[in-house]
Amino acid sequence: MDLGSINPVLLLASLMVAATPILIAALGELVVERAGVLNLGVEGMMITGAICGFAAAVGTGSPVLGFIAAAAGGAGLSLLFAFLTQFALANQVASGLALTLFGLGMSALLGQGYQGIKPPPTDKLDIPLLADIPALGPILFNHDIMVYFGLALCAAVWAMLKYSRAGLILRAVGENHDAAHALGYKVVRVRVLAIMFGGACAGLGGAYISLIRVPQWTEGMTAGAGWIALALVVFASWKAGRVLLGAWLFGGVTVLQLNLQAAGSALPVEYLSMSPYLITILVLVIMSADKSRAPASLGRIFRASQ
């Protein structure tokens, strides 16, 4: 084994990239679940965002417009879920699963004709001076803008939930929708907005895969990233900071295991392949030994009483 050939700086830099799509999608789902809604359609919204973003970026030649279209696509698809669960009062689990299947099918349909095309490149944001710092520069300051967006989003979601009035209302709706309703808050309106936010985030996460990480369009290219994001939210016990930790762990171990293989590690490949899942879940489960729990109204249908 030649561990010396693994460059820790490059490894940490790739970790940031590998973690970004699941981080953004998971933060969106975190907000949805804190509002008391369980949307299992993250994978479907991600893949829809991936193709919407890809098509828009190719059509306009602008990756920025691509990301905007991806957010719109994901949010648009999530409206379907919002209608089913908030107005038709359908079961959230079944609706979410249906959303994933629908998104996978629809993205394959929309993607006809986009196979084998290269999207416009997204420029790296070389921050002057900072990017030149040895070691820290490449790790922290030499990425595309979406990596920073993911980090900023994490801070924003954390602060919004913890300190803002909007966050307080959102949490109240998620903890006890009847009480929130009695206080005069618009439970359905808050939830629909949260669902759309979650959809937009999932769409952005998907577009990150199709526009930056891979970059190309192929059917089913999110390959389960949405499910990982969903699991992260639960294992991170609905806390933004832990979602970030989980995404870094998962992305980091994924990249690390590939690097270990390339370096000729003596560990069997099968163990290396499963390590990202095992380690991430293990660490987050140990961390969540405190009393944090799911929002009390999570997954429950809200019927407005008089």
Added chain:
Amino acid sequence: MTLLRKLATAAVALGLASSAMAEDTTKVGFIYVGPVGDGGWTYEHEQGRLALEEHFGDKVETVFQESVKEGPEAERAIRNMALEGADLIFTTSFGFMEPTLAVAKQFPDVKFEHATGFKTLPNVSTYSARFYEGRAVQGHIAGKMTESNIIGYIASYPIPEVIRGINSAYIHARKANPDVEFKIIWAYTWFDPAKEADAATALIEQGADVILQHTDSTAPQAAAEKAGNVITFGQASDMAEYKPMPRVSSIIDNWKPYYIARTQAVMDGTWESQQTWDGIGPGMVGIGEITDAVPEDVKTEALALKEAMANGDYHPFTGPLKKQDGSDWLAEGEVADDGTLLGMDFYVEGLTGDIPN
């Protein structure tokens, strides 16, 4: 009464017409492991299916199912196709071998063709291409072109087909450049663009300036393009959109003549179970254009190597060769037999690391 007679006549006519039509058209089914737009392996099989339709016109009806998972789902998909009246079914991935055999036993009148397998039945043929011949050419170019002397290899599953490719590429890279070292990542997938891109990136970060792949998407090409000074090769398909750099050449599978010949055999009633394994010579394996990114002399040598294999003067597995553990395999001038190649489960001397079980 007349109305009834007319109706009855019409019904009989219709019945005759439809049964006549059924006799005339041969239904050919395809089971694909990836999406038809993968730009690689499945894409080329799909080109074969389209060629079949073009060649036979109305005389043939084709159906296909894409992105079929290897395992129980495959058996269900193949059985459905047989139940829907397919006369001939091509199953195009190694992992479809057992499911194909299982369904074939239930439908003795349906003909099956399994790509890259080694088990047959009276109604199951196998066909494959000698990709290792193409990999010899790539290995040669890779060995000549690398400056870091590190060549990265993205492998899919540890099956003889893939191991053969690694060995062939390695032997010829070593001949071209004795200092070459291979770094191998097992992706455990035929098609997962994100994982393939990450694997390529990991290899590049560890110093590889040539990436060889045995997975089906163009994601490694995209990763190489991003990295800059790295070259790649098209796998299964030309992957021309990445010319002239990073993609400097390719191995192309050409299934069209084979699909047309076998469908013709079913139509003529002459179809028999057989095992086909053709290479560069008969044109089942093609070498895509070697671009100008490759120096002229290397290009000439690569083409000479291709020519020697095409006319049978040279076999990529010619002794003296030893196995990884140092034991003798082929003596001076000895050529590997097909049986050993088809069941290959060892690295040749010089490769590092273990083959996963």
